[in-house]
Amino acid sequence: MQETRLDIDRIRAARRVIAPVFLDTPLYRCEALEPGLGCAVSIKLETANPVRSFKGRGSELVAHLLTGERAVVCASAGNLGQALAWSGRGRGLDVTVVASRFAPATKLDRIRALGARLELVDGDHELARERAAAIARHDGIRLVEDSLDIETCEGAATIGLELVAAAQPFDAVLIALGGGALATGVGHVLKALAPEVEVICVQPLGAPAMTRSWHERRVVTTDSTDTIADGVAGRYPIPAVLADLLLVADDAVLVQEESITTGMRMLLDHAGLVVEPSAALGIAAIREDRDRFAGRHVVTIVCGGNVDVAAYHRWVGAT
Template sequence: MLAKTLIFTAEIAESAEKGKGFGSFEFLISARSAISAVSIFSEGISLISKLDIEKAYLAIHDQVFRTPLVYSQKLSQLCGCQTLFKLENLQMTGSFKERGALNKLLSLSVSDRARGVIAASAGNHAQAVAYHCQRLRLRAKIIMPQGTPLIKVLSTQNYGAEVLLHGSTVDDASDLALEVSEKEGLVFIHPFRDPVVIAGQGTIGKELLQEDLAKGVDAVVCPLGGGGLISGIALYLKEAIPAIKIIGVQASNCPSMKQSLAEGRPVHLPSASSLADGITIKRVEPLNFSLVQKYVDEVLTADEDQIANAILLLLEMEKIVTEGAGAIPLAAILNRKSEFAGKKVISIISGGNIDVNILGRIITRGLAAAGRVAQFTLRIRDLPGSLLAVLEIVKKMQINILDIMHHRLESPAPFGFVDVSLTLETKGHAHIEEIKQKLNEAGYPPQICLPM
């Protein structure tokens, strides 16, 4: 660790001498100050403490919703551990982001409030800042990527914020937000690289310790993107209960913090996409890296099918509507059952702002991952009654047919044959294998058996 720290120190110094600064620090540091800057990594940030979170709670507790902690009997049985959920998706704007945004806004001086604020976000942070600026009668300007779903743009505008669309990523939007902040004198509200914002998110940890259901908890599993949420929660809980395990979960498509921890320094990954778009953060910030390194015990990952399956399970079993980031803790628990077996585990459902235009596709993907929807492509003779014979097999097995498609124009089938795809409602992976066997026995071997 010391060697990696010294390497990082040298790189800060080299960067400073070239006049580049480092990463997204908002100030230039000299080579002489590089050693003090690296104390962030070796001492674990003195910019935020448990007391800061206590103060944040006093400031915001009567202006945000105290979300419930609920126990799930069904998912506890499925996961093999006591499974509880902290439902931050029930906040007014649908995510935990309100806590940090409000704490930051309340901390501003009278003169800063008069200037107004600016933020960059593709969704949750934007809506949180806009909503509480409206409540506090502050001017808000939000920069969002051009590909942001229309519903999120409209929601942010409906809270009274001025919205500008720029670039293809949140990083692009952030770059413009910093420029506009300097030009117009607006206060920039960063979604996670800010001790005051982190303290606000940490109030979730305080609320957890006030819950009778949380007594005896062994682990808290939290979505991990930029690290603002898990940093605040982990700091508070670790100070109160040192033995508690804090586990972060990232999308396997963009494991920026996990890779940073492995390398002992913040990294910057290429662009990536995920169902858990709220935590697809490619650039790790030094402040958050330090806190995660100090307080978080382990970082896991979940792939797209696992995330989709978790969204589906929460919706179907507990009637909880969650976005990908909110479902990712459950995805990780299901993927690592042996590690959580018999323990009491709290998952943070960080938000529920899922785009309804893609919810259907996510549900279908989740059904496929669970083996509850499958597509079979068969080659049959191009004669009257051939398809009926196949459908009779399906009927005898009492399987519901969701879709039938003839592949006439694009099919590679030889003359006299045609390929047909059947999309079936199945009862699990074992059931899919049973269907394949029956079709094989009837002389219709499926050439392809793919989830949707």
């Protein structure tokens, strides 16, 4: 394949740097989910760790490479902020996180609890990105840009190495698509080491910028987003990330909000997992296109579990 910005040898080396608590996460068939989906489904579970998302893989790599520095700043929809706070705390690194004041309260609370300085902006994630960049310039400290910075992609890519090493072969992997770190990371490894696996990105219809960009092969922005999947609700795709995604993704699909909440409920009832909306995108994609997946073995990456409790129960309609 044409070359992305990612490198398999660096990704392999990343495993030696990332705290083991984020690596070698569970990968298992969940047959209880399957009657509702019509295909074999395996879960790659990225929520059973101290920050309840896959972002620790990338933040560990970032923090390791910052050894000797005093401070770092990032914009975050909530999960990168927690992960960077966790990785920085263990290394004596001052972490500033800029987030939207509309981010889930539980994500913001956890960022503070992990000892990071949290600054809220009165706008969405794109405004938080601008503010984080301004802080970095003013303070002369490293700005971590999710999906643009190669460490965030190559950290996430270590999931790909674990998928490739799976005991059971699989036909397709469903990956939540936001900024693109997870999709380009996992996609790169699969295309390099298991090119027969179909790499399918999934985004909400209400936040379609990256998916539209992938289909049109050029950056397409949107004026707003309208989805409960806060973790993937960007409006401005990053050109370099899109270029990588064009090389490693076989498809990018959009799903409805109702499918996302149905997916969340299915993961609750049949897998016993509380997941954030982004983590249910894969199940949502199967629900919306059963014929495509019928009889195949599909892996879905359950990428995060940080949700506000009240909103979660409202969404899944638990009684």
